[in-house]
Amino acid sequence: MRRREFLASALGSTVAARATPGWAGDTLLRQLDSPDALGTPLSQFDQLLTPVPVFFVRSHFGAPALDRRRRLKVEGGARPLDLGVDDLKAFRQTTVTAVLQCAGNGRSLQQPRVPGLQWGHGAMGQAEWRGVRLVDVLEKAGVKPGNGHLRLQGADRAPAPTVPAYLRSLPLSRALDGSVLVATHMNGAPLTLSHGAPMRLVVPGWSGNHWIKWLVSLRVQAEEAEGFYQRTGYKFPRMPIAPGTAVKPEDMASLTELAVKSVIARPADGTKLAAGKQEVVGVAFSGAAIIKTVEVSLDGGGSWNTARLQGAPGAGRWQVFRHKFDARSGASHRIRARASDGNGRQQPESPQWNPSGYLWNGWHTVEVTVI
Numbered sequence: 001m002r003r004r005e006f007l008a009s010a011l012g013s014t015v016a017a018r019a020t021p022g023w024a025g026d027t028l029l030r031q032l033d034s035p036d037a038l039g040t041p042l043s044q045f046d047q048l049l050t051p052v053p054v055f056f057v058r059s060h061f062g063a064p065a066l067d068r069r070r071r072l073k074v075e076g077g078a079r080p081l082d083l084g085v086d087d088l089k090a091f092r093q094t095t096v097t098a099v100l101q102c103a104g105n106g107r108s109l110q111q112p113r114v115p116g117l118q119w120g121h122g123a124m125g126q127a128e129w130r131g132v133r134l135v136d137v138l139e140k141a142g143v144k145p146g147n148g149h150l151r152l153q154g155a156d157r158a159p160a161p162t163v164p165a166y167l168r169s170l171p172l173s174r175a176l177d178g179s180v181l182v183a184t185h186m187n188g189a190p191l192t193l194s195h196g197a198p199m200r201l202v203v204p205g206w207s208g209n210h211w212i213k214w215l216v217s218l219r220v221q222a223e224e225a226e227g228f229y230q231r232t233g234y235k236f237p238r239m240p241i242a243p244g245t246a247v248k249p250e251d252m253a254s255l256t257e258l259a260v261k262s263v264i265a266r267p268a269d270g271t272k273l274a275a276g277k278q279e280v281v282g283v284a285f286s287g288a289a290i291i292k293t294v295e296v297s298l299d300g301g302g303s304w305n306t307a308r309l310q311g312a313p314g315a316g317r318w319q320v321f322r323h324k325f326d327a328r329s330g331a332s333h334r335i336r337a338r339a340s341d342g343n344g345r346q347q348p349e350s351p352q353w354n355p356s357g358y359l360w361n362g363w364h365t366v367e368v369t370v371i
C-alpha cells in the first residue's frame with residue numbers, strides 16, 4: 001500500500017469504526033504477495049452487510065489518485081455524455097444489496113494448487129450499493145439494444161508499457177438489463193478510494209473482475225474489450241477436465257455468475273467450545289438464483305440439519321444461516337456447510353478443478369472440540 005492510500009484507509013477506518021458498532025480494529029488480512037489484496041477475516045461473515053473498513057480490497061495495479069471530480073465518458077451511442085458524480089443526481093437513485101466476490105476467492109483451497117493470489121475465504125463481502133442504473137445512463141447516451149459489448153475502463157494504469165491494461169467489457173444485453181449500477185455509495189457512505197471512488201460498476205451476481213472501479217469510460221463497440229484481461233484471463237473450462245491439465249483457449253469461456261456457496265464464520269476452526277448451547281453461523285449465496293437451503297453437518301457430512309436463513313433472499317445476494325446445537329462435553333465435531341440454490345445447483349464437496357482456481361465453492365469444514 002502506498003503511503004497516501006495507507007493514510008486514506010487508516011483515516012477511513014477511524015471514522016467508520018465509530019459508526020460501526022462492534023467493530024474492534026483494523027483487521028483486514030494482508031496477502032503478502034501483493035500490495036493490493038486485503039482479505040476480510042472469516043469472523044466477519046456472520047452479518048448481512050460487511051463493514052467498509054473490513055471489506056476486502058483487490059486491484060491489479062493499485063488505486064489511482066483520489067479524484068472526486070473525475071469524469072466518466074459514455075461513448076458509442078447517439079449522444080456522447082461526459083458525467084461528473086454530481087451529474088448522476090439527475091438520474092433516479094437505486095440501491096441494491098449484493099455480494100462482491102473475487103473470481104479467485106478460495107484459490108488456495110484448490111488441489112492441485114495453481115499460481116495466483118492464494119486467497120483463503122476472504123475475497124468476498126456484501127454491501128448495500130447505491131447509485132444509478134447503468135441502463136438509464138446508456139439510454140440517455142442514445143445507446144440502443146443490440147449484440148455489442150460495453151467496454152469498461154477505470155483510471156488506474158498498468159505499471160509498465162509491457163503490462164496489459166485492466167480492460168473489461170460486459171455483453172450489451174447484461175449492461176442494459178436494469179440490474180447493473182454505476183455506484184457512488186457503499187453501505188450509505190460515498191465510495192472510499194480503495195473501493196472505486198467516485199464511481200464504480202456494480203454487477204450483481206457476477207464475479208468481482210466485472211465490477212470496474214474508478215470508472216472513466218464506458219464505450220459501446222461490436223467486439224468485447226481488447227487485451228489480456230478480457231480475452232485470455234478470467235476464463236473457465238467449458239467441460240470438466242482432469243486436474244492439472246492444460247485447456248485449449250477455444251475450450252474456455254468467460255466467467256460470469258458466481259457459483260452457489262456457503263462459508264462458516266463461527267465457530268472458528270480449532271476452537272474449544274464450552275459445553276451447552278452453541279451455534280454455527282455463516283453466509284450463503286449464489287450468483288444465479290436465490291438460496292433454497294443451507295445444511296449444516298456436525299459429523300463431517302454423515303448427517304445434515306437444515307439451517308435457519310436470515311435476510312431477504314435474492315440472486316447475487318447473501319443470507320446469514322444459523323444452526324443451534326447442544327455441545328456435549330468431550331465431543332469433537334467436524335462441522336461442514338453446504339448450500340443449494342433455486343436453480344437446483346448444490347455446493348459440491350470438492351469443486352471442478354480449473355487452471356486458474358476460479359470460483360472455488362467446496363464445502364467449508366471447521367473442526368472443534370467441546371470442553
Ligand SMILES: Nc1nc2c(c(=O)[nH]1)N[C@H]1C(S)=C(S)[C@@H](COP(=O)(O)O)O[C@H]1N2
Pocket residue numbers: 055056057058059060061100101102103153154155156166194195196208209210211212213214
Ligand atoms: N479499475 C479497476 N477495477 C477493478 C479492478 C482493477 O484492477 N482495476 N479489479 C477488479 C477485481 S479483480 C475485483 S475482485 C474487484 C474488487 O473490488 P473491491 O476492492 O472493492 O473489493 O475490483 C475489480 N475492479
Ligand SMILES: [Mo]
Pocket residue numbers: 058101102103104208209
Ligand atoms: Mo478479483
